[in-house]
Amino acid sequence: APAEAVPAAAPATPRSRNVRSMEERRACEERLGQVVEKMKKEGIDMSQWRLGTFQRTICPQCEGGSTEERSLSVFIREDGTHGNWTCFRANCGWKGYTQPDGVPKAYQAKKDSGNENESDQEVKANQPVKVIRKLREEDLRLEPLCDELVTYFSERMISAKTLRRNNVSQRKRNNKIVIAFTYRRDKVLVGCKYREVSKKFSQEANTEKILYGLDDIKQARDIIIVEGEIDKLSMEEAGYCNCVSVPDGAPAQVSNKLPDKDHDKKYSYLWNCKEYLDP
Template identity: 50%
Template sequence: MPILEHQFLCRLLTRCLSSELPLTSRASVSPRPSSSLTVPPISVSHANNVPSSPDNVGKFVENNLDMPRVDILKQKMQLLGIDLDNSCLPGQYQNLFCPKCKGGQLEERSLSFHIIPDGEFAMWRCFRTSCGWAGQAFADDKELYRRVGQKSYGTMTEESLGLEPLGAKLIAYFKERLISEKTLSRNAVMQMSDNKNVIAFTYKRNGLLVGCKYRTMEKRFWQGKGTDKILYGLDDISDAAEIIIVEGEIDKLSLEEAGFRNCVSVPGGAPSKVSSKDLPPIEKDAGYQYLWNCKEYLNKVDRIILATDSDPPGQALAEELARRLGRERCWQVHWPKEDEQSLFKDANDVLKCVGADALKRIVENAEPY
C-alpha cells in the first residue's frame, strides 16, 4: 500500500478516536504493502468504548497494542539511529531528528515517523529535499529495513559479499606487520573468496554488517557498493570516554596489539592539504560524512587522540578532524624520528620497527592539540 494511503487512513482513525461521533468502521492495514484494502465492520457497542478525548487516544492505543512487536521495531530503529521514547506510540505521527542529515544546519526535526496502529510495521520519511530518506521496517522481518523505492537494506552478510576467513597467505602478510590472528579474528578481517589476495575489512555498527573496504597487498583500495560512511571499528568506542583516531584500518589493528581497543580509523584516507574555506554545512561536508554519521558516539567522548600519519596529508587530516571535533578535546600523537632524515610514518610502522611497548608509550605521550 502506498505510504500516502497509510497516512490518510491512520489520520482518519485518529480523528475518529478523538471525535464524539461513533466509529462505525475501521481500516485494517495489511503488514505488507498491497493494492487492496479490507474494511471489516466494527459494532456500535464496541465503538462506544473508544475514548472521545484526544488526551485518551494514547491510553487507548497503549492498552491495545502488541508490545513485543513495538519493542522489535524500536530495537530496529535504534540500530538505524532513530531515537524513540515512550511518547512514540502506534497510530501517532512523530517529528524526529533524521539520523542521515541531522536536520541540516538548523537541526530541525525533519523526520516524519509513524508506527501503524497494530504495531506490525513502521514507516518514515525525511521531508528535507536534500535528504528525503524514507523507509519501512516490519516487526516480523529479519531484515533491518527497506528503503522506499530502493533495494532492501540490512541484509548484507559475509556470504552475500563473497567473503571467507583469511587464508595462510594473508595471515602471513599480517604477521609480517606484527598483527596477530587473534586481533584479525576479533575485528572480523576476511578475504574475498574469488580473489584470495584481497583483504576485506568489514565495517559494523551495533554488530550489524553495514559495509566492507577492500585492500590488495599492493595497496589498492576500494569500498563495496552500499557501504555506510562510518568509522572503522565503531563498536569499539560505543562506551568510550577517550578514543584514538587513526588513518587506516591496519593502524587500528596495530594499536590493538599495543593494548588499545578504543580506536577507530577514518574510512577514506587523508586530504592533500587543509582547506582554506570555512567549514561547510553538515549535509554538504561530503568528505567527512563518516564523522556526522557517528555523531552520537563522538558526542559522548571527552578526549580524542589524533594518531594520523606523519606525512603532510596525515597532518592535514588531523587538522580537519580537530576543526570538526573541537580542538579543546583533541590531543595529537607525534611520531618519533626513524632516522636523521625522516619520522616513523604511522602506528604500524612503529609497531614493526620498535614494538608494541614503544607504540603504547608514544600514544600515551600525546600532547594537547
C-alpha cells in the same frame, strides 16, 4: 506650401526563428569549444564529451591513486557558459572552474552567494538521489583468512586473535584474493573495504560511510583516530582498543569553516558517527 512628405521607413526585415537558432547554435558551439580546450589544458580529456550531465574520468593530478579510480567528476553546462570538475579522492580533492572568453562570471558569483537560477537548480534536481545499500553477510561471500594472509599480518606484528576480533576476512574479487575489512555498527555489517597485498583498495559501492572499529569506542572516554585499518589493528596490538580509522585515508586539505551535514560529503562518516564522538 504643403509639407514635404517623408517616406515611411521600410519595415525591418523579420529574422526567421531558424536564423536566430542557427546563430545561437554557433555561439553555443564556440563557447563549448573554448570550455573543452581549457579543460584539456588542465589535463582533463574525455573519450566523449557529454553536456549537462556529470561524467567520471581519471584525475590528472592524482591519477586515481594505486587503483586508478575514475574519481574526477566533470560537468559542462549545455549552453557552454561554464564547466567545473572535482576529484572525490580524499587525499586529492582537486577542483576547478572555467568559462569561455567574454562570458561574465555571473554564475560563479551566484554560486558563491547561494543565489542560483532555475537552470542551476534544475541541474541539481536532476542529479540521482543516492540510495544507501544494506549489506548482507551472505552476499559478500566472505571467508576466513588463509594461512598466507595470516602470515602477511603477523609480519606486521598483528596477531590472529586481533584479526578474528575485528572480523578481518578475505574474498575473491576480480579473480584475486583480497583482504576484507568489515565496517560494523552494533555488530551489524554496514560497509566493506577491500585491500590487495599490493595495496590497491576498493569498497562496496553506495554504502553508509562510518568509522572502522566503531563499536570499540562506544563506551570510550578517550578516542584515537588513525588513517587506515591496519593502523587501527596495530594500535590494538599496542594495547589501545579505543581506536578507529577513517574509511578513505587522510584528506589533502580541509575547509576553513565547518560545512553543514547535507553538504559535507567528504566527512559524512563523522556526521554518521556523531553520537559516538559527542562528549
